[in-house]
Amino acid sequence: xxxxxxxxxxxxxxxxxxxxxxxxxxxxxxxxxxxxxxxxxxxxxxxxxxxxxxxxxxxxxxxxxxxxxxxxxxxxxxxxxxxxxxxxxxxxxxxxxxxxxxxxxxxxxxxxxxxxxxxxxxxxxxxxxxxxxxxxxxxxxxxxxxxxxxxxxxxxxxxxxxxxxxxxxxxxxxxxxxxxxxxxxxxxxxxxxxxxxxxxxxxxxxxxxxxxx
Amino acid sequence: xxxxxxxxxxxxxxxxxxxxxxxxxxxxxxxxxxxxxxxxxxxxxxxxxxxxxxxxxxxxxxxxxxxxxxxxxxxxxxxxxxxxxxxxxxxxxxxxxxxxxxxxxxxxxxxxxxxxxxxxxxxxxxxxxxxxxxxxxxxxxxxxxxxxxxxxxxxxxxxxxxxxxxxxxxxxxxxxxxxxxxxxxxxxxxxxxxxxxxxxxxxxxxxxxxxxxxxxxxxxxxxxxxxxxxxxxxxxxxxxxxxxxxxxxxxxxxxxxxxxxxxxxxxxxxxxxxxxxxxxxxxxxxxxxxxxxxxxxxxxxxxxxxxxxxxxxxxxxxxxxxxxxxxxxxxxxxxxxxxxxxxxxxxxxxxxxxxxxxxxxxxxxxxxxxxxxxxxxxxxxxxxxxxxxxxxxxx
Numbered sequence: 353x354x355x356x357x358x359x360x361x362x363x364x365x366x367x368x369x370x371x372x373x374x375x376x377x378x379x380x381x382x383x384x385x386x387x388x389x390x391x392x393x394x395x396x397x398x399x400x401x402x403x404x405x406x407x408x409x410x411x412x413x414x415x416x417x418x419x420x421x422x423x424x425x426x427x428x429x430x431x432x433x434x435x436x437x438x439x440x441x442x443x444x445x446x447x448x449x450x451x452x453x454x455x456x457x458x459x460x461x462x463x464x465x466x467x468x469x470x471x472x473x474x475x476x477x478x479x480x481x482x483x484x485x486x487x488x489x490x491x492x493x494x495x496x497x498x499x500x501x502x503x504x505x506x507x508x509x510x511x512x513x514x515x516x517x518x519x520x521x522x523x524x525x526x527x528x529x530x531x532x533x534x535x536x537x538x539x540x541x542x543x544x545x546x547x548x549x550x551x552x553x554x555x556x557x558x559x560x561x562x563x564x565x
Numbered sequence: 566x567x568x569x570x571x572x573x574x575x576x577x578x579x580x581x582x583x584x585x586x587x588x589x590x591x592x593x594x595x596x597x598x599x600x601x602x603x604x605x606x607x608x609x610x611x612x613x614x615x616x617x618x619x620x621x622x623x624x625x626x627x628x629x630x631x632x633x634x635x636x637x638x639x640x641x642x643x644x645x646x647x648x649x650x651x652x653x654x655x656x657x658x659x660x661x662x663x664x665x666x667x668x669x670x671x672x673x674x675x676x677x678x679x680x681x682x683x684x685x686x687x688x689x690x691x692x693x694x695x696x697x698x699x700x701x702x703x704x705x706x707x708x709x710x711x712x713x714x715x716x717x718x719x720x721x722x723x724x725x726x727x728x729x730x731x732x733x734x735x736x737x738x739x740x741x742x743x744x745x746x747x748x749x750x751x752x753x754x755x756x757x758x759x760x761x762x763x764x765x766x767x768x769x770x771x772x773x774x775x776x777x778x779x780x781x782x783x784x785x786x787x788x789x790x791x792x793x794x795x796x797x798x799x800x801x802x803x804x805x806x807x808x809x810x811x812x813x814x815x816x817x818x819x820x821x822x823x824x825x826x827x828x829x830x831x832x833x834x835x836x837x838x839x840x841x842x843x844x845x846x847x848x849x850x851x852x853x854x855x856x857x858x859x860x861x862x863x864x865x866x867x868x869x870x871x872x873x874x875x876x877x878x879x880x881x882x883x884x885x886x887x888x889x890x891x892x893x894x895x896x897x898x899x900x901x902x903x904x905x906x907x908x909x910x911x912x913x914x915x916x917x918x919x920x921x922x923x924x925x926x927x928x929x930x931x932x933x934x935x936x937x938x939x940x941x942x943x944x945x946x947x948x949x950x951x952x953x954x955x956x957x958x959x960x
Binding site (some may be wrong): 447452460 | 876882
């Protein structure tokens with residue numbers, strides 16, 4: 353699957369920010385297997401960019417296409433198919449089910465379109481040091497733990513693109529390394545592309561291309 | 566692994582508002598029971614109050630006259646051609662024809678065989694309305710013998726009342742047909758004598774019938790006035806107890822023999838009551854479904870964040886709609902099944918204990934009741950699904 357941006361620009365952003373950007377109002381094509389780092393300061397539209405790619409928002413001009421199909425024409429069912437099979441995401445605000453347990457949060461994603469078995473969840477949780485939290489409600493976990501949960505959740509499905517929006521903001525160096533190792537392993541398994549948006553180039557992420565927003 | 570409701574159940578707030586949920590179940594059950602019972606009772610009423618007179622050809626024949634009251638006694642009570650046509654056009658009347666009667670004086674006597682004489686009246690009607698038509702029932706000008714068809718009741722009256730009171734012999738049907746009676750017709754030309762021969766008995770028409778050809782000739786010959794007015798019309802209908810027929814006749818102020826339609830009024834009232842109950846049942850069902858829809862809306866509103874997140878992480882709105890609405894299918898099935906069973910039990914009790922196993926009623930509920938129950942089930946499921954789908958797509 354190919355993702356293409358044809359002169360995409362948020363409708364709410366100032367024109368000078370658009371003219372100085374290497375993403376807004378440009379033609380960009382992403383292919384599976386690529387590792388893209390998007391760097392921008394706070395408030396410049398990183399999350400908007402990720403949301404546009406995921407199809408969550410439509411407040412932009414230009415065209416975002418999946419395989420040459422404008423995603424603004426997609427209905428909810430079409431997006432569901434892509435989100436089950438082709439695109440996975442780690443939100444900046446995580447968007448976990450706070451009242452449910454960690455395991456329930458991971459299972460609700462895994463069972464939608466399983467890429468791994470149930471036992472793999474435990475293995476990943478152990479790898480990232482949160483296996484003791486599996487049966488605890490998400491709301492009782494720290495922000496850093498919740499970030500790791502959100503990352504494990506994103507890795508439970510098949511995908512060709514993994515979108516990451518400041519995924520490591522609350523992790524220490526040790527956990528950052530562990531998380532990036534796990535992501536690299538899973539991405540390699542799927543021959544998938546990674547688009548990582550952050551404030552600065554991310555440690556332990558060997559990007560093929562770094563684009564300033 | 567295929568996903569089911571139990572996988573997403575922890576993410577939905579379904580436990581709250583149990584009271585309104587159970588109230589809606591109860592309402593639905595009562596409403597369905599009312600509706601199905603009313604339909605079955607409507608069918609029972611039709612079966613019990615169907616006209617019992619043996620219908621040779623599947624029709625009822627009802628003589629109709631105009632109502633004569635103290636107020637309109639002095640007026641003419643004849644039917645006009647337009648009124649006859651109007652009767653013929655009604656959907657519940659298959660045919661109608663006017664009786665023709667004698668407008669001159671006729672006297673009958675027994676001659677040497679029977680020492681009696683009496684003024685008589687005779688009538689004619691289109692032959693297609695007669696239940697019996699022997700080949701001998703014809704007359705042409707010059708014939709001296711007039712064939713007669715009399716009501717079977719008249720022979721019974723003669724044998725049981727008239728004959729004993731006058732010391733006259735009683736007759737069997739066969740012996741009567743071999744008897745010739747004298748018939749005198751008086752007109753402005755004097756009296757002419759004919760002979761009358763009873764050729765058949767009628768179970769359908771309660772009068773003395775002669776061939777139309779005779780009466781038409783005689784009315785003209787003895788009075789020069791032509792045929793008289795139409796004072797009586799015979800109706801042919803499939804159901805004498807048809808409420809529409811009775812309403813029409815009442816509206817027109819036409820008089821009919823109540824014995825033929827005695828169950829009609831009762832049927833009308835009972836059907837009206839039962840229809841009212843059915844209407845009430847439908848209302849209760851609608852209210853129950855409205856209450857349940859409120860419960861669903863509340864549930865989805867309370868679970869809005871989680872449902873939105875499920876959609877965001879890739880759950881299909883169509884799958885969610887189907888899965889969420891499927892949860893209540895077993896409930897609908899149980900409620901409607903119970904209501905149908907209750908209807909069947911009520912009907913069986915009615916047929917067995919109240920009606921003493923009358924043949925007109927089957928011990929089992931009518932297929933229409935089962936069809937309506939199935940229809941209600943399908944409607945409930947479809948309405949429920951569409952509501953959930955609409956709410957989810959709004960998210």
